[in-house]
Amino acid sequence: MSTPAIEAVSLTKEYDNGRGCRNVTITVGKGEAFGFLGPNGAGKSTFVKMLVGLIHPTAGSATLFGHKIGTLEAKGQMGYLPELYRYQEWLTGEEVVRLHARLCRIERSVADKRIPELLQEVGIGQRGKDRVKHYSKGMQQRLGLACALVNDPAILFLDEPSSAMDPIGRKEVRSLLEKLKGRGITIFLNSHLLGDVESLCDRMALLNNGEILRHGKVNEILNKRKSWLFKVGGYSPVLLSWLNEFTGLFLKLAQPNDISGQHVQDESIVWLEAELEHEEQVGWITRLLMEQGMILYEVSRQKEHLEEWFMNEVSGLNHRGEAE
Numbered sequence: 001m002s003t004p005a006i007e008a009v010s011l012t013k014e015y016d017n018g019r020g021c022r023n024v025t026i027t028v029g030k031g032e033a034f035g036f037l038g039p040n041g042a043g044k045s046t047f048v049k050m051l052v053g054l055i056h057p058t059a060g061s062a063t064l065f066g067h068k069i070g071t072l073e074a075k076g077q078m079g080y081l082p083e084l085y086r087y088q089e090w091l092t093g094e095e096v097v098r099l100h101a102r103l104c105r106i107e108r109s110v111a112d113k114r115i116p117e118l119l120q121e122v123g124i125g126q127r128g129k130d131r132v133k134h135y136s137k138g139m140q141q142r143l144g145l146a147c148a149l150v151n152d153p154a155i156l157f158l159d160e161p162s163s164a165m166d167p168i169g170r171k172e173v174r175s176l177l178e179k180l181k182g183r184g185i186t187i188f189l190n191s192h193l194l195g196d197v198e199s200l201c202d203r204m205a206l207l208n209n210g211e212i213l214r215h216g217k218v219n220e221i222l223n224k225r226k227s228w229l230f231k232v233g234g235y236s237p238v239l240l241s242w243l244n245e246f247t248g249l250f251l252k253l254a255q256p257n258d259i260s261g262q263h264v265q266d267e268s269i270v271w272l273e274a275e276l277e278h279e280e281q282v283g284w285i286t287r288l289l290m291e292q293g294m295i296l297y298e299v300s301r302q303k304e305h306l307e308e309w310f311m312n313e314v315s316g317l318n319h320r321g322e323a324e
């Protein structure tokens with residue numbers, strides 16, 4: 001088996017106040033995109049800061065491509081966009097990226113070619129000669145992405161990479177990340193933008209109060225809940241109770257906002273929703289509905305989105321977050 005991009009074993013950072021993150025064990029394969037989710041204060045940034053060598057773990061260990069975290073060998077493999085970034089506002093965008101290139105010991109001729117390309121790629125190609133103090137927050141975040149990419153990293157750590165951007169900027173960053181993933185770069189993404197995690201990441205972990213609560217493949221996690229919708233005519237509440245009693249399932253009326261963009265005019269036409277274990281049950285229900293004289297207009301599978309999954313997972317949890 002090839003060396004994983006990240007291997008963390010019981011990685012722990014306990015701050016003096018007892019907060020931080022505890023016992024995080026994960027493996028991220030080369031070329032994978034990994035999403036790290038959790039409510040505010042769950043410990044996501046703390047974990048990333050340990051991996052990039054900014055803070056020392058209080059217990060456990062981790063490697064990047066087989067190199068111990070914190071070593072030059074590990075740092076040489078990575079690019080990092082911190083959550084709270086701040087660049088020298090008296091420098092121009094180009095100069096900031098050049099400074100990062102020098103810190104990474106990149107030859108001048110290579111940097112000369114790469115810097116304008118990178119600025120172009122992150123969408124501030126026309127503004128490279130402007131001083132950072134004239135950049136908007138979104139442009140500074142784009143600049144941060146260019147800095148993170150300057151050493152052509154094998155792994156990219158991104159802590160909320162588009163938090164300062166408008167919807168257009170976020171969309172552009174999403175496509176850039178898709179492109180980088182396509183080039184084989186491993187991506188570790190801390191994000192509250194669950195749609196981005198859903199579309200980009202292969203696997204994910206959910207952190208709460210510093211500990212991993214769930215982890216796994218994004219599509220497997222989202223496929224676990226198998227909800228189906230049946231659009232039927234000739235509905236009556238009596239028929240619904242009979243159906244539930246007969247099948248032992250829990251069919252219910254779907255709320256209109258569960259079915260985005262679908263408007264039903266006629267009140268005798270409704271959407272029924274059921275969570276089914278097996279796909280064969282769809283045929284069975286369909287037959288029963290028709291046998292009871294209902295008209296079946298449509299059957300569709302309701303895909304759960306990461307947003308709903310996240311809300312279900314964290315609701316009711318005792319989340320310490322930022323509370324005292």
Ligand SMILES: Nc1ncnc2c1ncn2[C@@H]1O[C@H](COP(=O)(O)OP(=O)(O)OP(=O)(O)O)[C@@H](O)[C@H]1O
Pocket residue numbers: 015016017019020021038039040041042043044045046047083321322
């Ligand atoms: N230097 C520090 N000293 C003490 N406590 C800290 C320190 N840095 C973070 N914490 C606390 O550790 C916990 C985890 O913080 P962290 O920033 O890692 O969370 P996060 O999941 O990244 O949050 P967010 O989504 O808001 O960025 C929080 O309770 C935070 O207040």
